[in-house]
Amino acid sequence: MSTYLKIISIGLLTVASMADGQVYPSTETAWVLTGNWQQPTAISELNTIKEVRRWEADHADVVFGSLQDVELNQKTIAMGYIYVHKLDCRPDEQQGWLHRHAYLNGHDPEKGYMHYKNDTQLTVPVQSQGLNYLLNGEPMLSLLIRNNNFSTARFPLTVNDKEQIIFHAAYPFENIVIDSNKHPELWVTRVNDDGDIGGLEKADVHWIQREGKWFGYINQRWLPTNAKFQGRELNTGNKALKAGYRSWVVALNWKSKAEVKGINIEPWLSIVKTSDKQAAATMLFPGWDPKNDPNNDGYVDDDEFLARTNQAASARFKHQARVIPTGKMWAGSCWYRTNFNDDSFNQNHANWYKYDWKRQGLTGAYNDDMAKLFSTNQFNVQFGGQILEAPIRAGTSKAAGYYAAKMSDFLDLVKSTTGSQWLSANISELNLWEYPDWPKQLRGVVDVWLREHYLSPAIGLERLQSYWDSYALSALGDKSLIMTTTRGGKSQQMPLSKQAWEDDIYTGLALYYLFNIPNKTYYHSWNQTFVYGSSNTHADPKQLDKTIWYRTGEPKNWAYQPHKLLSVDIGKPTTIPNGFEAVKWLSKTGKVATDDTKLEDISLEPANWFWLYRTGWFDDVPKDGVIARQYTQGLVLYRGSKYRNHAEFYQVDSIRVPLSGLYQKVNYDGSLGEPTQYVEVNGYEGVILKKVEKGLR
Structure with a gap:
C-alpha cells in the first residue's frame, strides 16, 4: 500500500470512530490525575499550557481525577480522587466541612474517627515525615x-x-x-x-x-x-x-x-528506636475507654486517671487514641482511619462528596489504595490493637475483612446520596476473588476498577495467565482501567534511549490489547513511577534512576500515550482462528481455557487468547511462548518467558512466527510495514498487526 493510501485509510477510520464518540477506533482511553501543567519546551505541536490542557481533554474518554476545570469536567466523565478510609492528621478543607456540619446537626465529629480501646504499640518500618505534625x-x-x-x-x-x-x-x-x-x-x-x-x-x-x-x-x-x-x-x-x-x-x-x-x-506520641536498624522502631498509642471518664467530659483528669477502670487505656483525651496506620505509607503522609460504624457521620461524609463533586463538575470518583485497610501491611501490632468502635484487633485479616465490608456499605451510601454510577476503586493487580480480606459485596458496589501498573513489558507468561479476574469483572458488567507501565522495561536499562521508551510503550499497548473489551476497558500508559500528573518529562544523565523519558520538556501524557499508534484501527476482539490452541487461565484452585465463560463458579467474558508459538506442550505455562489475540481487522501478540523480569530474556534470539493470514506490522509512528505472513519477535516484545484488506493485496 502506498504511503498516501496508508494515511487516507487511517484517517477515515479515525473519523468514523470519532463519530461514535470514542477518541480512538479500537479502544477507549483514560487519564489518571491530570494537573501541574507546564509549558512544553521539546515539541512543536503544543506550545502553551492552555493547548496541553485542551489536548488532554480531547484525547481521553474518561478521567480518573479531575481536569481541574468545571466546564471541561462536565464535558467528559471525570471521576475525582477520594480516599474514604482516611482523614488527614493535619486537618484539611474536607475535615473542616465535616466538623462544621456535624456540629450543625448536633453530632460529635470525633465519632468519625476510629480509636484504640487499649494502649497499642506498633512497629514503624519507615517513618513518614507527615507524622512530625503530631510528634512535634x-x-x-x-x-x-x-x-x-x-x-x-x-x-x-x-x-x-x-x-x-x-x-x-x-x-x-x-x-x-x-x-x-x-x-x-x-x-x-x-x-x-x-x-x-x-x-x-x-x-x-x-x-x-x-x-x-x-x-x-x-x-x-x-x-x-x-x-x-x-x-x-x-x-x-x-x-x-x-x-x-x-x-x-x-x-x-x-x-x-x-x-x-x-x-x-507537648506531644503525647513518640517514635522509639529499638535498635540501630531503620525498621526497628515503634510507636505507642494510648487507648481510650469511656469507662475511664465517669463524668463524660471528654477528659480523664488526675483523679480519674489514678482510679481508671481500664488500666490498659492511658489516653487523657479521646483524640489521643485515634487509629493511625504506621505501615509503609506515602512520603509525607499521616492518616487517621475513618470510622464507618456511625450512621450520622456516614451520612455527613457522603453529603460531603455530593457537595464536592457538584462544585467540581465531577461524574463520580475513584477511591485509592483499597488494599491498605486494617491488615499487617498497615498495622504490625506488638501489643494491644483492640478497636473501640468495632469488635476487631488491628493487624489481622479479620479486621481487614470487617473494615472492607463496612467501607463497602459506606460506598453504597455515597452512590445513593450522589446518584452516581461511576464509583471506582484502585485495586492494582490484586484479585478480588483470591484476596482474602475483601468481602463479596465490594464487587457489587464498585462500577469501575483502576488496575494501577497492571501490565509491564517483562510481565511474563505465568502472571499473564493468572489475570483472569479482569474478564470476571467484565462479566459482572464492570469497567476497568488497564494501566501499562514501563517498569522493568528496556527504558530502565537505557533511560536516555528514545527507542527503548518507544519499545516499552509499544509492547505495553500490545499487552493491553490482550485485555481490551469494547465499552468496558480503558487504556492508560505511564512511566515506571507512581507519581502522576501533566507536568513535563525530565531526563538527567547524572540521575538516570530519576529519568522518566529520553528527553526533558514533553508533557507527560503526550509522551506516554502513543496517539499515532492508537489511531490505527485493528477492529474489535474476535474468536480464536481455526487450528490454534487456547491459552489457559490459571487460578489458585483451577484452570480453564481463555475462550471459556466459566472458571469453576465464576463467570468470565471469553478472552480468546491462543498460542502462536510455545516451547513444549506439556506444561500450562511454557518457558518461552507467544500469546496472541485475533481482532476483526488485526492481530496482537506478546512473547514472554515463563517468569517476569528476567533481564536476560531481552537478549534471547528473535523467533520467526508464522501468521494465519496476510498482515502489516503497525509501527510506533502509525505507519504500516510491508504485507507479510510471518513476524520476527524478540524477548518480552509485543507486536500489533493490521490485517491486509483484500482489495489492497
Whole structure:
C-alpha cells in the first residue's frame, strides 16, 4: 500500500470512530490525575499550557481525577480522587466541612474517627515525615495580632506588651511549650451560641522552666470554637478553619517585650528506636475507654486517671487514641482511619462528596489504595490493637475483612446520596476473588476498577495467565482501567534511549490489547513511577534512576500515550482462528481455557487468547511462548518467558512466527510495514498487526 493510501485509510477510520464518540477506533482511553501543567519546551505541536490542557481533554474518554476545570469536567466523565478510609492528621478543607456540619446537626465529629480501646504499640518500618505534625505538637495556625492587624506568626519573633499570639490547635491539650525567655499569660476561649469565640478567660496555668523553655500545664478544660471573634475571622488562609473546623484556641500575651522562638503542644506520641536498624522502631498509642471518664467530659483528669477502670487505656483525651496506620505509607503522609460504624457521620461524609463533586463538575470518583485497610501491611501490632468502635484487633485479616465490608456499605451510601454510577476503586493487580480480606459485596458496589501498573513489558507468561479476574469483572458488567507501565522495561536499562521508551510503550499497548473489551476497558500508559500528573518529562544523565523519558520538556501524557499508534484501527476482539490452541487461565484452585465463560463458579467474558508459538506442550505455562489475540481487522501478540523480569530474556534470539493470514506490522509512528505472513519477535516484545484488506493485496 502506498504511503498516501496508508494515511487516507487511517484517517477515515479515525473519523468514523470519532463519530461514535470514542477518541480512538479500537479502544477507549483514560487519564489518571491530570494537573501541574507546564509549558512544553521539546515539541512543536503544543506550545502553551492552555493547548496541553485542551489536548488532554480531547484525547481521553474518561478521567480518573479531575481536569481541574468545571466546564471541561462536565464535558467528559471525570471521576475525582477520594480516599474514604482516611482523614488527614493535619486537618484539611474536607475535615473542616465535616466538623462544621456535624456540629450543625448536633453530632460529635470525633465519632468519625476510629480509636484504640487499649494502649497499642506498633512497629514503624519507615517513618513518614507527615507524622512530625503530631510528634512535634505543631499547631494548625499561630496568629500574631499587632496594631489590630492579623498575620501568621513566623518564629522567631519579638512580641511587645500590647501584642498577642493566637494559637489554634486541632485537638484538645493540657500542656503547652513556649520557647521564650519568659512565660506569657494564657487565656482560653469561651464559645458562644454560634460556636464562635465569645470571649477570653484567663486560665489557671502551672509554669515550669526546663532547658530554656517554659512548660505550661493548663489546669482546666475548654471547648473548641470557630475561628471567629465579633464577626472577624481569626484566620490567615487555613482551609480547614475557613471551612468550619472548630479549633482549641488559646491567646498568649506577655507583660513586657519578649523573644519567642516557637510554640507547640507537648506531644503525647513518640517514635522509639529499638535498635540501630531503620525498621526497628515503634510507636505507642494510648487507648481510650469511656469507662475511664465517669463524668463524660471528654477528659480523664488526675483523679480519674489514678482510679481508671481500664488500666490498659492511658489516653487523657479521646483524640489521643485515634487509629493511625504506621505501615509503609506515602512520603509525607499521616492518616487517621475513618470510622464507618456511625450512621450520622456516614451520612455527613457522603453529603460531603455530593457537595464536592457538584462544585467540581465531577461524574463520580475513584477511591485509592483499597488494599491498605486494617491488615499487617498497615498495622504490625506488638501489643494491644483492640478497636473501640468495632469488635476487631488491628493487624489481622479479620479486621481487614470487617473494615472492607463496612467501607463497602459506606460506598453504597455515597452512590445513593450522589446518584452516581461511576464509583471506582484502585485495586492494582490484586484479585478480588483470591484476596482474602475483601468481602463479596465490594464487587457489587464498585462500577469501575483502576488496575494501577497492571501490565509491564517483562510481565511474563505465568502472571499473564493468572489475570483472569479482569474478564470476571467484565462479566459482572464492570469497567476497568488497564494501566501499562514501563517498569522493568528496556527504558530502565537505557533511560536516555528514545527507542527503548518507544519499545516499552509499544509492547505495553500490545499487552493491553490482550485485555481490551469494547465499552468496558480503558487504556492508560505511564512511566515506571507512581507519581502522576501533566507536568513535563525530565531526563538527567547524572540521575538516570530519576529519568522518566529520553528527553526533558514533553508533557507527560503526550509522551506516554502513543496517539499515532492508537489511531490505527485493528477492529474489535474476535474468536480464536481455526487450528490454534487456547491459552489457559490459571487460578489458585483451577484452570480453564481463555475462550471459556466459566472458571469453576465464576463467570468470565471469553478472552480468546491462543498460542502462536510455545516451547513444549506439556506444561500450562511454557518457558518461552507467544500469546496472541485475533481482532476483526488485526492481530496482537506478546512473547514472554515463563517468569517476569528476567533481564536476560531481552537478549534471547528473535523467533520467526508464522501468521494465519496476510498482515502489516503497525509501527510506533502509525505507519504500516510491508504485507507479510510471518513476524520476527524478540524477548518480552509485543507486536500489533493490521490485517491486509483484500482489495489492497
